Amino acid sequence: MARYSDILKFVNENGYWYVYLPNFFRQGGTKEQLRMRDGAEILLNYLADGNPEVVVEVSEDPLSLDPDHVGILDSLRGIQGGADYIVYDINGLLISAVWLSEPVKLYFGNYPDKFYIRKLK
Helix, strand or coil, rough: CCCCCCEEEEEECCCCEEEHHHHHHCCCCCHHHHHHHHHHHHHHHHCCCCEEEEEEEECCHHHCCCCCHHEEEEEEEEEEEEEEEEECCCCCCCEEEEEHHHHHHHHHCCCEEEEEEEECC
């Protein structure tokens, strides 16, 4: 399977984070299905630094991202409805442990063992 990177936008509305996927709504999906929960909200609050929007590049391939601005999400285990991840910075320093839910699976098609993020905005 070819790996690639993509740009994702997250929006905070009334204290809740949602991934912005307009095509998902056109296919009958609901906003609640795109709500980020628990650990994902912690990670997005960290990345947002007080802003109501966060734009990130995500990839399963570390070579497609600028290595100076990458966070590494490494799966501990998948559980029903989500997966536990450890978030590291590019130097391998622990940022947080997070539990990521259904939107990750909707995007990747599964819960990848490892993926990478880079904040763009």
